[in-house]
Amino acid sequence: MNIxxxxxxYWPRLIAxxxxxxxxxxxxxxxxxxxxxxxxxLSVSKRKSLRAIALVxxxxxxxxxxxxxxxxxxxxxxxxxxxxxxxxxxxxxxLSLNAGGYLAEIVRGGIESISKGQMEAARxxxxxxxxxxxxxxLPQAIRTMTPALINQCxxxxxxxxxxSVIGVTELTQTGRLIIANNYQSFEVWAIVAxxxxxxxxxxxxxxxxxxxxxxxxxxxx
Amino acid sequence: xxxxxxxxxEKRFGDLEVLKDINLEVKEQEVICIIxxxxxxxxxxxxxxxxxxxxxxxxxxxxxxxxTKADGNINKYRQNIGMVFQQFNLFPHMTVLRNISxxxxxxxxxxxxxxxxxxxxxLRRVDLAEKANVHPEQLSGGQQxxxxxxxxxxxxxxxxxxxxxxxxxxxxxxxxxxNVMKQLAKDGMTMIVVTHEMGFAREVADxxxxxxxxxxxxEGPPSEIFGNPKNQRTINFLNKVL
Numbered sequence: 001m002n003i004x005x006x007x008x009x010y011w012p013r014l015i016a017x018x019x020x021x022x023x024x025x026x027x028x029x030x031x032x033x034x035x036x037x038x039x040x041x042l043s044v045s046k047r048k049s050l051r052a053i054a055l056v057x058x059x060x061x062x063x064x065x066x067x068x069x070x071x072x073x074x075x076x077x078x079x080x081x082x083x084x085x086x087x088x089x090x091x092x093x094x095l096s097l098n099a100g101g102y103l104a105e106i107v108r109g110g111i112e113s114i115s116k117g118q119m120e121a122a123r124x125x126x127x128x129x130x131x132x133x134x135x136x137x138l139p140q141a142i143r144t145m146t147p148a149l150i151n152q153c154x155x156x157x158x159x160x161x162x163x164s165v166i167g168v169t170e171l172t173q174t175g176r177l178i179i180a181n182n183y184q185s186f187e188v189w190a191i192v193a194x195x196x197x198x199x200x201x202x203x204x205x206x207x208x209x210x211x212x213x214x215x216x217x218x219x220x221x
Numbered sequence: 222x223x224x225x226x227x228x229x230x231e232k233r234f235g236d237l238e239v240l241k242d243i244n245l246e247v248k249e250q251e252v253i254c255i256i257x258x259x260x261x262x263x264x265x266x267x268x269x270x271x272x273x274x275x276x277x278x279x280x281x282x283x284x285x286x287x288x289t290k291a292d293g294n295i296n297k298y299r300q301n302i303g304m305v306f307q308q309f310n311l312f313p314h315m316t317v318l319r320n321i322s323x324x325x326x327x328x329x330x331x332x333x334x335x336x337x338x339x340x341x342x343x344l345r346r347v348d349l350a351e352k353a354n355v356h357p358e359q360l361s362g363g364q365q366x367x368x369x370x371x372x373x374x375x376x377x378x379x380x381x382x383x384x385x386x387x388x389x390x391x392x393x394x395x396x397x398x399x400n401v402m403k404q405l406a407k408d409g410m411t412m413i414v415v416t417h418e419m420g421f422a423r424e425v426a427d428x429x430x431x432x433x434x435x436x437x438x439x440e441g442p443p444s445e446i447f448g449n450p451k452n453q454r455t456i457n458f459l460n461k462v463l
Contacts, residue, residue, distance in 0.1 A: 121310035126300030
């Protein structure tokens with residue numbers, strides 16, 4: 001069977017797989033964004049204890065493989081708690097926590113890239129720390145953070161393929177299941193690779209456009 | 222309003238003692254210039270006055286409020302003290318007008334319309350009204366510093382602190398900033414100015430303070446400090462800079 005016929009035959013399943021991949025990516029990045037912002041802010045706090053909390057979280061995320069994190073959350077924790085775990089939910093939790101750690105580092109780096117004088121100027125006007133952070137530091141930091149943020153989005157999208165090992169039928173798992181039927185490894189993996197490639201190229205193009213807009217246009221708020 | 226009393230102020234960074242037993246009283250509407258070599262502690266003293274640096278010991282009172290005990294009230298306290306930095310520190314993502322009106326609006330001291338009206342008034346005062354809607358990056362250093370002064374004045378402070386306001390400027394722009402400061406002094410603002418501009422100190426200051434190695438070595442009217450310095454360290458310093 002040639003590749004075109006394969007694509008036609010398995011199109012609904014491939015598209016469903018890709019759909020789940022994209023859904024998991026978006027939901028995970030949403031929660032990761034919240035985690036990243038919270039822990040990123042903690043890591044630039046004046047209080048040592050708050051910085052320590054952020055440090056532990058980031059170190060754990062960076063110091064363990066994503067696959068181990070997924071196994072721990074899917075198999076390990078449910079066993080101790082005696083609950084049934086759902087592969088998709090476990091997958092989303094894993095990716096959220098994982099990307100959250102990396103985003104926290106990006107947020108920290110972005111905030112630290114803004115000159116100390118900005119915070120001092122804002123505080124010298126009598127603005128409280130939170131207000132100065134929100135209105136003066138973060139709007140500038142986000143601009144410098146954008147390329148790294150986009151990069152993390154792409155990494156997280158690709159990382160969803162690891163969730164195939166806990167049985168999430170995203171795109172990679174779909175490929176494996178199809179091969180289990182027809183043994184056409186070369187053709188199927190080529191199709192799957194091209195599908196990832198296309199979706200990531202689309203995302204890159206969109207993000208390039210956002211990046212350009214942010215670096216040239218100045219927001220007026 | 223605008224009275225500053227500093228008593229027994231000490232500041233350490235770890236083992237390094239930057240300020241040692243500083244005592245200083247600044248009267249209402251007085252203009253003080255602080256001079257001294259780099260690393261003498263003069264900027265640190267200024268930064269202690271609005272708590273950008275925390276005093277290790279001693280008290281700093283501005284209009285009767287002790288900042289070393291201010292804790293929760295530190296934001297309120299700072300609203301009364303304007304600060305102008307060597308590097309301007311304007312907010313690059315905001316227009317000039319918003320740089321000035323932003324703090325009074327955010328702190329709900331003024332409505333947006335009121336704050337922008339005040340901002341325009343201040344911009345006219347520093348002769349930059351036509352730049353209201355541009356971003357700071359489009360301004361020269363001297364213009365940026367004048368906007369920074371307007372931004373500090375927008376909070377209607379009783380005391381203005383200047384931390385080497387002309388040190389980062391090209392020579393041809395120093396004059397325009399000093400002129401704004403002179404006008405401010407004439408209008409009766411209490412000012413504490415850390416500066417290397419001896420000409421400005423001589424002309425505008427009511428009192429000049431020479432700091433060396435964390436001590437106030439000598440103070441007095443400019444005629445005395447520049448004309449007839451008594452302490453050998455003051456003499457050495459002035460010989461180097463004049």
